[in-house]
Amino acid sequence: MDRETRLFAESHFRGLRGRLPGGVCPTLDCVDFIENPDSFSYADFFKGYLLPNVPCVFSSAFTETWGSRRHWVTPSGKPNFDYLLRNYGDVLVPVANCGVREYNSNPKEYMPLREYINYWKEYIRGDNSSPRGCLYLKDWHLCRSPFHADIFRSFSWSVNICGRKKWFFFPPGQEEALRDGHGGLPYDVTSPGILNSCPCPLPLEVTQEAGEMVFVPSGWHHQVHNLEDTISINHNWVNGCNLTNMWQFLQQELCAVQQEVGQWRDTMPDWHHHCQVIMRSCSGINFGEFYHFLKVIAERRLLILAKGRGPEVEGGEDSGPGPQQAAFDVSRIAEVLASVVAHPDFQKVDTCVFSPRPEELLQQLEEGVVATASL
Ligand SMILES: O=C(O)CCC(=O)C(=O)O
Numbered sequence: 001m002d003r004e005t006r007l008f009a010e011s012h013f014r015g016l017r018g019r020l021p022g023g024v025c026p027t028l029d030c031v032d033f034i035e036n037p038d039s040f041s042y043a044d045f046f047k048g049y050l051l052p053n054v055p056c057v058f059s060s061a062f063t064e065t066w067g068s069r070r071h072w073v074t075p076s077g078k079p080n081f082d083y084l085l086r087n088y089g090d091v092l093v094p095v096a097n098c099g100v101r102e103y104n105s106n107p108k109e110y111m112p113l114r115e116y117i118n119y120w121k122e123y124i125r126g127d128n129s130s131p132r133g134c135l136y137l138k139d140w141h142l143c144r145s146p147f148h149a150d151i152f153r154s155f156s157w158s159v160n161i162c163g164r165k166k167w168f169f170f171p172p173g174q175e176e177a178l179r180d181g182h183g184g185l186p187y188d189v190t191s192p193g194i195l196n197s198c199p200c201p202l203p204l205e206v207t208q209e210a211g212e213m214v215f216v217p218s219g220w221h222h223q224v225h226n227l228e229d230t231i232s233i234n235h236n237w238v239n240g241c242n243l244t245n246m247w248q249f250l251q252q253e254l255c256a257v258q259q260e261v262g263q264w265r266d267t268m269p270d271w272h273h274h275c276q277v278i279m280r281s282c283s284g285i286n287f288g289e290f291y292h293f294l295k296v297i298a299e300r301r302l303l304i305l306a307k308g309r310g311p312e313v314e315g316g317e318d319s320g321p322g323p324q325q326a327a328f329d330v331s332r333i334a335e336v337l338a339s340v341v342a343h344p345d346f347q348k349v350d351t352c353v354f355s356p357r358p359e360e361l362l363q364q365l366e367e368g369v370v371a372t373a374s375l
């Protein structure tokens with residue numbers, strides 16, 4: 001990250017004054033397509049898409065050199081079953097049954113990839129149908145994925161190694177208009193009667209071709225349909241741009257747990273502790289672990305700043321974050337940690353075992369922010 005990008009990013013967050021980044025989403029009627037890797041930098045992506053939290057699609061030129069695009073695909077653009085069987089046939093893979101609904105997801109079982117590929121071939125021979133129904137190899141994504149926003153309000157990217165997908169995107173907050181009487185979200189937004197009875201604008205639609213990469217912003221609900229036999233690779237991440245969204249999400253998750261078990265609040269010893277335990281099992285993380293996550297990143301970034309106090313050495317593409325990136329992250333983590341430390345439920349977490357103590361880390365971060373003002 002260069003200095004100008006960091007100053008731009010910091011003034012963006014100052015402008016939000018603690019409000020959620022996703023909450024000021026502009027109305028979009030199309031998704032940008034980024035054609036040429038040579039004329040598009042990380043700073044362009046950061047300023048144009050990560051900060052404003054809007055989706056975009058990268059052309060297949062960005063993934064042209066990927067080994068998976070050469071090896072996993074036949075010359076005619078279909079999945080290369082022989083290669084996949086030879087290399088990964090014995091790997092156990094999680095497979096969801098799309099025909100059965102379990103809450104807002106599908107039940108999953110494990111099977112060797114070999115067995116899954118046998119099923120897939122049989123499905124193709126049966127003209128996209130099989131007596132075993134529609135099975136979905138999760139993480140290699142076959143068929144369609146129900147309506148959702150990504151874990152912890154992370155960003156994600158998704159590349160089609162082969163095949164095509166159709167995406168439906170809803171900006172943060174717009175899913176509220178789709179909730180039913182119990183507050184539940186639809187399982188499939190394309191099922192009849194969902195969108196035409198909703199007062200919200202129509203979703204943004206993207207057709208993703210082979211090799212293209214879709215950027216999924218934080219907190220955007222989406223649904224994905226495979227238009228043909230498809231293999232895709234996805235990756236999720238959190239950084240300084242969506243960290244507040246993650247913290248906001250965790251607070252909402254805890255509130256939901258507290259509401260569910262509210263009737264035992266006065267009679268159950270350790271009620272707050274149990275809420276954290278339930279939250280961890282439902283959401284995958286609790287407040288204490290969130291502190292640990294912040295701490296690990298904060299300490300790495302503070303180390304970069306401490307080392308970088310000599311002559312300016314901006315990190316190259318592959319050498320990890322440079323001092324400007326570290327300074328931005330430190331300022332973002334400081335803002336979020338200040339809010340965590342002030343949260344009444346975090347104050348009930350036993351933080352004696354944490355090293356450093358949250359207040360100490362916050363102080364180090366705040367000193368880091370002051371020291372980097374002139375960077
Ligand atoms: O491509 C798919 O089937 C779903 C991708 C996705 O949205 C996810 O993994 O979160």
Ligand SMILES: [Fe+2]
Pocket residue numbers: 148149150156216222
């Ligand atoms: Fe997703």
